Every structure is written in structure tokens, then in C-alpha cells.
Amino acid sequence: MQVNGKVVVVTGGANGIGRALCEAFHRAGAAKVVVADLDVAGARKIAASLDGAAFKCDVAQEKDILHVIEETERLFGPIALFCSNAGIGAGFDPLSVNAGGTSDEPFARSWAIHVMAHVYAARHLVPRFKARGGGYFLNTISAAGLLSQIGSPAYSTTKHAAVGFAENLAISHRADGIKVSILCPQGVETDMLRSIPKGPQSGDGDLSPEQVAGDALKGIEQETFLILPHPQVLGYMRRKTEDYDRWIGGMAKIQAKLRDEFGK
Numbered sequence: 608m609q610v611n612g613k614v615v616v617v618t619g620g621a622n623g624i625g626r627a628l629c630e631a632f633h634r635a636g637a638a639k640v641v642v643a644d645l646d647v648a649g650a651r652k653i654a655a656s657l658d659g660a661a662f663k664c665d666v667a668q669e670k671d672i673l674h675v676i677e678e679t680e681r682l683f684g685p686i687a688l689f690c691s692n693a694g695i696g697a698g699f700d701p702l703s704v705n706a707g708g709t710s711d712e713p714f715a716r717s718w719a720i721h722v723m724a725h726v727y728a729a730r731h732l733v734p735r736f737k738a739r740g741g742g743y744f745l746n747t748i749s750a751a752g753l754l755s756q757i758g759s760p761a762y763s764t765t766k767h768a769a770v771g772f773a774e775n776l777a778i779s780h781r782a783d784g785i786k787v788s789i790l791c792p793q794g795v796e797t798d799m800l801r802s803i804p805k806g807p808q809s810g811d812g813d814l815s816p817e818q819v820a821g822d823a824l825k826g827i828e829q830e831t832f833l834i835l836p837h838p839q840v841l842g843y844m845r846r847k848t849e850d851y852d853r854w855i856g857g858m859a860k861i862q863a864k865l866r867d868e869f870g871k
Contacts, residue, residue: 669727
């Protein structure tokens with residue numbers, strides 16, 4: 608899909624990967640880039656620089672996502688590409704004393720943002736896409752959804768679920784002309800990465816948001832389901848499936864090293 612002349616929505620668009628996506632789509636000739644974010648002041652600032660539009664949106668709330676969809680289409684025309692990009696870095700603990708945690712909150716909040724936000728977007732856009740003969744979803748997930756995230760069971764679990772939903776979305780609606788891509792980087796130089804303890808997600812180097820956005824744009828143009836800004840992730844996936852027990856053992860060694868480093 609070419610974004611030139613298309614209406615594009617990006618959630619979490621005020622900062623990090625989301626902001627870089629907005630800028631990349633604008634440079635590629637999008638007719639209108641809609642920046643949706645809980646940080647509405649930041650969203651308006653980015654939108655103003657792109658001759659775009661901004662909406663306040665808490666992606667954990669279905670009504671907010673529906674509002675963005677309805678108002679975007681009322682004001683600017685049919686959405687061609689919806690980027691479900693917003694995410695949080697909650698529940699990170701390098702010591703990981705108990706994977707079950709001590710409360711539901713990190714799991715519940717992560718589930719709402721990392722999984723249900725994608726579900727809500729599909730719930731309200733799939734009927735519109737089907738009626739128009741197609742549409743495109745880009746879901747920003749993480750390499751953690753393909754591998755795991757040491758130090759955050761909530762992040763790892765919900766990102767795995769996000770991959771599962773995206774797969775099903777792509778399978779269920781391929782015949783409807785609906786395309787899906789998942790963006791799965793490792794470390795990216797964002798405020799979220801800086802807010803969590805340094806870990807193996809940065810082992811292959813932290814990419815700039817602009818590089819990740821460029822890879823996302825190429826993936827959309829090629830209609831590639833799995834977009835890997837860190838190509839090393841493909842090798843890790845293969846090792847995981849070739850010998851799951853060995854892979855678990857290797858990850859456990861990394862976990863033990865982190866416990867030693869942060870437990871001192």
C-alpha cells in the first residue's frame with residue numbers, strides 16, 4: 608500500500624515511534640495525518656508541524672478510539688491506514704521476584720493498552736474497511752511479543768497476545784482486502800525505553816524512532832506482515848522454535864545476570 612493521498616491515524620503519535628511515524632507518512636504524501644494521544648498538547652504540536660489534525664485519546668477506552676475514527680472520517684474522509692501504536696513500559700522489575708506479581712494493576716493496564724486497543728480499532732474499522740473493499744492496520748508491538756521480555760511478565764504476556772490478535776485479524780480478513788503489519792523492534796531511543804531498567808532489549812543497539820518509522824513505511828509499501836527493524840530477531844525466533852528448552856535456559860541465564868547486577 609502507498610500512503611500517498613491517504614488518510615492515516617497514529618495513536619501514541621505525540622512522541623517516540625508514533626511521532627516518527629507521523630512525520631514519515633507526511634513526507635510520503637499522506638493526505639492527512641491524524642495524531643491521537645493522551646498528551647493532547649503534544650499531539651497538537653506534531654499535527655501543526657504536519658498540517659495534520661490532533662485528538663485526545665486514551666486507547667484503553669473504546670469510546671476514545673471510536674471518537675477518533677468517527678471524527679476523522681467525518682472531517683477528512685475514509686481512513687486507509689490505522690496505526691495502533693500507543694504502548695507503555697509498565698511492571699518492569701529486573702529482579703523479577705515473582706512473575707505473578709503482587710497486584711493485577713500492571714497486567715490490567717498493559718492488557719488494556721497493548722491488546723484491547725488493537726481490538727477496539729478492529730471492532731470499529733473492520734466493518735468500514737469491508738464496505739470499502741479494504742484497509743490497513745499497522746500494530747506496533749515489540750520483539751518481546753515474539754521472544755519475551757525479561758523483567759516484565761505483564762509486558763511480555765500482553766505483547767504475545769497482541770501478536771496473536773494481529774495474526775487472527777490478518778487471517779480472518781485477508782479475503783476482505785484488509786492488510787495487517789506488526790512492527791516488532793527491540794530497543795528504540797524513546798522516553799519509554801529510558802524509563803525502564805537497561806536490559807537485553809538493547810543488546811543489539813537502540814535504533815532511532817526515525818529508522819524504525821522508515822522500516823515501517825517500507826513494510827507497509829511491501830505489505831509485509833512482520834516488520835523487524837532489528838533483523839537479528841528473526842534468528843532469535845528460529846533458535847527459539849528449534850530448541851525451546853535451550854532457549855529458555857539461555858534466557859534464564861540472562862535473567863540471573865540481571866538479578867546479580869541489580870540486586871547488589
